[in-house]
Amino acid sequence: MATDSFVPIAPRPPPVNAEGLVPWLRRNLFGDWKSSLTTVVLIGLVLYLLPLLAQWGLFQAVFGANADACQAARGTGACWGVITEKWRVIIFGRYPFEQQWRPEIATVLMVAALVISCVRWFWKPWLALMWVAVLAVFFSLMGGGVFGLEPVRTDLWGGLPLTVMLATLSIFLAFPIAVLVALGRRSQLPAIRTACVIYIELIRGVPLISVLFMASFMFPLFMPQGMSIDVLVRVLVGITLFAAAYMAEIVRGGLQAIPKGQLEAADTLGLSYWQTQRKIVLPQALAMVVPSMMNNFISIFKDTSLVTIVSLYELTGALGLALNSDVEWRPFKIEAYLFITAIYFAFCFAMSRYSLWVEKQVSVSRTR
Amino acid sequence: MTESIVRFDKVNKWYGNDFHVLRDIDLDVAKGERIVICGPSGSGKSTLIRCVNALEEYQQGLVTVDGIALTDDVKAVEQVRKQVGMVFQQFNLFPHLTVLENLTLAPMWVGHLPKKEAEERAMTQLQRVRIAEQARKYPLQLSGGQQQRVAIARALCLTPKIMLFDEPTSALDPEMINEVLDVMIELAGQGITMLCVTHEMGFARSVADRVIFMDQGQIVEQNPPEEFFAHPKNERTRDFLSKIIAH
Numbered sequence: 001m002a003t004d005s006f007v008p009i010a011p012r013p014p015p016v017n018a019e020g021l022v023p024w025l026r027r028n029l030f031g032d033w034k035s036s037l038t039t040v041v042l043i044g045l046v047l048y049l050l051p052l053l054a055q056w057g058l059f060q061a062v063f064g065a066n067a068d069a070c071q072a073a074r075g076t077g078a079c080w081g082v083i084t085e086k087w088r089v090i091i092f093g094r095y096p097f098e099q100q101w102r103p104e105i106a107t108v109l110m111v112a113a114l115v116i117s118c119v120r121w122f123w124k125p126w127l128a129l130m131w132v133a134v135l136a137v138f139f140s141l142m143g144g145g146v147f148g149l150e151p152v153r154t155d156l157w158g159g160l161p162l163t164v165m166l167a168t169l170s171i172f173l174a175f176p177i178a179v180l181v182a183l184g185r186r187s188q189l190p191a192i193r194t195a196c197v198i199y200i201e202l203i204r205g206v207p208l209i210s211v212l213f214m215a216s217f218m219f220p221l222f223m224p225q226g227m228s229i230d231v232l233v234r235v236l237v238g239i240t241l242f243a244a245a246y247m248a249e250i251v252r253g254g255l256q257a258i259p260k261g262q263l264e265a266a267d268t269l270g271l272s273y274w275q276t277q278r279k280i281v282l283p284q285a286l287a288m289v290v291p292s293m294m295n296n297f298i299s300i301f302k303d304t305s306l307v308t309i310v311s312l313y314e315l316t317g318a319l320g321l322a323l324n325s326d327v328e329w330r331p332f333k334i335e336a337y338l339f340i341t342a343i344y345f346a347f348c349f350a351m352s353r354y355s356l357w358v359e360k361q362v363s364v365s366r367t368r
Numbered sequence: 369m370t371e372s373i374v375r376f377d378k379v380n381k382w383y384g385n386d387f388h389v390l391r392d393i394d395l396d397v398a399k400g401e402r403i404v405i406c407g408p409s410g411s412g413k414s415t416l417i418r419c420v421n422a423l424e425e426y427q428q429g430l431v432t433v434d435g436i437a438l439t440d441d442v443k444a445v446e447q448v449r450k451q452v453g454m455v456f457q458q459f460n461l462f463p464h465l466t467v468l469e470n471l472t473l474a475p476m477w478v479g480h481l482p483k484k485e486a487e488e489r490a491m492t493q494l495q496r497v498r499i500a501e502q503a504r505k506y507p508l509q510l511s512g513g514q515q516q517r518v519a520i521a522r523a524l525c526l527t528p529k530i531m532l533f534d535e536p537t538s539a540l541d542p543e544m545i546n547e548v549l550d551v552m553i554e555l556a557g558q559g560i561t562m563l564c565v566t567h568e569m570g571f572a573r574s575v576a577d578r579v580i581f582m583d584q585g586q587i588v589e590q591n592p593p594e595e596f597f598a599h600p601k602n603e604r605t606r607d608f609l610s611k612i613i614a615h
Contacts, residue, residue: 264423265460269474269526270449279473283464 067328074331082323082332083339089322090340093158093313099150103161106141109134110164118354120361138165154232158313158321160343166314167301170239174300177240178247179286183277185252196248203245208306211238216310235307243300250292254285287362294355298348315340373399373530373561374420379429381415389415390426391585399529402562404572404593407582408608413565416582417532420563421452434529450478453523457535459515461507461522467494468503471522479526486525493521497551513544517551524555531555533564567612573597581605 030036060077062069063084070079083090092100113134116122142161145151184196203211215238216231223229258281266276286293308317319340323330374397381390389412397403405413418424419431422438422445431438433448462470471490475481481489494500497517507515516536523531533552537545549571556562556575566572572579572593579596581589581604589602600606 259458259460261456261458261460262462265454265456265462267423268421268449268452268454269522270446270478271474275477279477280462284462287464 070332079332079335082329082335085329086322086326086336087339089159090315090319090336091159093162093318093321094156095158095161096150096152096156099144099152102141102144102149102152103157103159106138107161107164109141110138110161110168114168154230155311157232159318160315162307162312162314163301163304166236166239166304166307167297169236170243170304171297171300173236173240174243174247177244178251179282181244181248182251182255185248186255200245200248203242204249208239208242208303209309211242212306212310214238231310232312235310235312239300239304239307243296247293247296250289250296251285253292254287254289255281257288258285290355290359290362294351294358298351301347301351302344315343371399372396373401373434374563375430375432376416376419377430377432379419379426379431381412381419381424381426381428389585390419393429393585393587395580395587397561397563400559400561402556402575402577403564403580404576404578405563405565405580405582406567406569406572406608406612407588411582412585413582414534417534417563417565420530420532421449421454423454450526451528452530452532453526453528454532455516455519455523455534455536457538459507459512459519459539461515461519463507466504466506467499467510467518470507470518471525474522475525489525490521493524494518496524496554497521511544512540513547516540516544516548520548520551520555528560530561530563533562533566535565535567537566537568569597569609569613581608583608 029039056076057078060073061080062073062077063080065081065085067081067085070081073079088097088100092103095103113131116130117127140146140149142157142165143152143154181196181199184192185200187193187196212235215234219234220228262280262284263276266280271279304314305316307314308320313321319333319336323333323336374395376393376395379390379393380388382388391412393416395416405416407413415424419426419438420433425440434451436444436447438444438448461467462473465473468487468490471493472483472486475486475489476483479486491500491503494503497520499514499517499521502510502514502518507518510518520536536552537548540548545568549568552562552564552571553575564571564576576593578590579593580587581596581600581602583604589596589600589605591601596605597609600609
């Protein structure tokens with residue numbers, strides 16, 4: 001009896017060629033009458049609104065720092081002059097005017113350090129040293145009192161430098177705390193577990209504003225006479241502890257997704273608890289939570305605006321400072337708000353894009 | 369019989385309050401002996417071998433491995449795990465590490481070998497399971513059979529005296545079972561003590577020194593394979609064998 005031999009059929013391309021612009025348009029924008037109608041209405045809306053926006057924002061707008069011209073254009077054109085006039089107060093808050101080159105350099109330095117830290121090629125041990133140096137320079141520049149720099153009290157620090165510093169430091173400090181608390185919450189030791197649960201639930205049960213209030217006004221009451229901790233430090237600790245509780249829950253989500261078999265394999269190989277966490281569990285757990293972690297970072301960045309409540313004038317606070325008491329320019333708050341909106345957006349959008357890149361990096365190393 | 373390397377003395381284990389999973393287990397495994405354990409699911413066979421490297425605790429009796437009594441003592445557990453390698457049904461490779469990194473992890477961090485030496489040892493073991501060319505890949509890029517062979521190599525990197533296999537071929541596509549069994553058969557010829565939970569009766573027949581049948585947490589019957597398959601003494605064993613060999 002003869003045996004049949006298996007001859008595979010050669011692969012063929014699909015029958016409809018779906019590439020190209022026209023097929024794409026047809027499929028995505030004009031699929032049926034409902035989607036065609038939506039497309040037409042939306043295009044119409046854009047064509048109607050875009051000229052209006054351009055009129056207001058560009059053609060009828062006043063760019064010079066001229067309050068009378070702005071007053072005259074009110075209702076028809078934007079007053080970008082308010083930014084020309086007030087940008088230094090908005091960006092640097094109450095920091096002494098003639099010393100504002102210091103926060104300027106400090107901020108640029110910090111942002112540059114952040115950008116460098118995002119690049120994989122720089123993930124080397126010296127990065128930590130660089131951060132120590134950057135923070136030392138940042139605080140020397142801002143605070144003064146060294147190298148002949150005039151001392152500037154921390155309650156005068158403000159604007160963008162304060163926003164960037166509070167966000168960066170609280171994220172950096174909160175992250176390791178969060179990891180430890182998340183591990184603690186899953187610990188075998190009841191005392192550690194209970195402590196972590198109490199910490200997380202307590203912090204999550206109160207709004208950030210009240211944490212800041214306590215840090216700023218109530219905490220000093222419990223300090224011994226004559227001893228005081230800088231308000232900036234107290235606020236930083238407040239934000240850090242607050243952020244850490246939320247991040248801990250995000251990390252815990254990742255920890256829970258690690259299959260039990262991974263831990264058993266690590267046990268079998270004789271790895272200790274900390275070796276297992278460091279080499280097996282955390283690399284996988286943290287990779288899984290990149291999107292929600294970055295979401296949290298973005299929200300911390302914006303939450304720093306709440307420190308205004310305890311009289312620290314970061315970016316949003318500084319805007320109020322610049323305009324609230326100025327009768328002449330106060331009417332043009334919207335334009336000023338759009339300005340800081342653009343700044344916030346630039347930072348947050350960068351973080352969000354970076355998060356997508358990180359996600360891709362970690363997934364590349366897991367499967368392919 | 370020669371000197372014993374694993375010993376169970378009236379071991380009892382419960383899951384919770386009402387599931388008595390191991391009942392009065394007495395077992396003596398000689399150095400170099402190859403044992404196959406079979407039985408229906410829930411009979412306690414996996415639990416039994418997981419007691420050997422303290423992945424499971426037990427409540428009564430005593431397990432002794434290579435002269436070390438496995439009690440609550442952390443040091444004893446540490447000592448025993450250095451002597452015992454384990455292979456799981458689901459491979460349990462570390463997906464974020466390359467094959468090579470999976471193998472060098474424990475030798476470097478537990479055995480404190482320098483990286484170069486650990487890698488040499490890893491490559492030797494990968495050659496042993498015939499998969500050296502995949503060293504730089506990640507586990508999920510490999511087929512199930514390849515992953516399981518990597519898992520075997522990983523366990524061997526710590527030069528264990530005892531190897532535990534917990535249904536090593538149950539999660540594999542049928543075409544890949546043999547490549548894993550071949551590696552295990554080779555290993556069996558090299559004098560290492562093996563405790564193997566499996567339903568591959570062909571493997572049991574050709575490799576095992578002793579086949580153990582378990583049901584409801586007890587060892588029902590144990591015999592050399594010729595005897596075990598040809599003349600099962602217990603009715604329960606006979607019934608089980610007729611079910612798994614019928615097709």
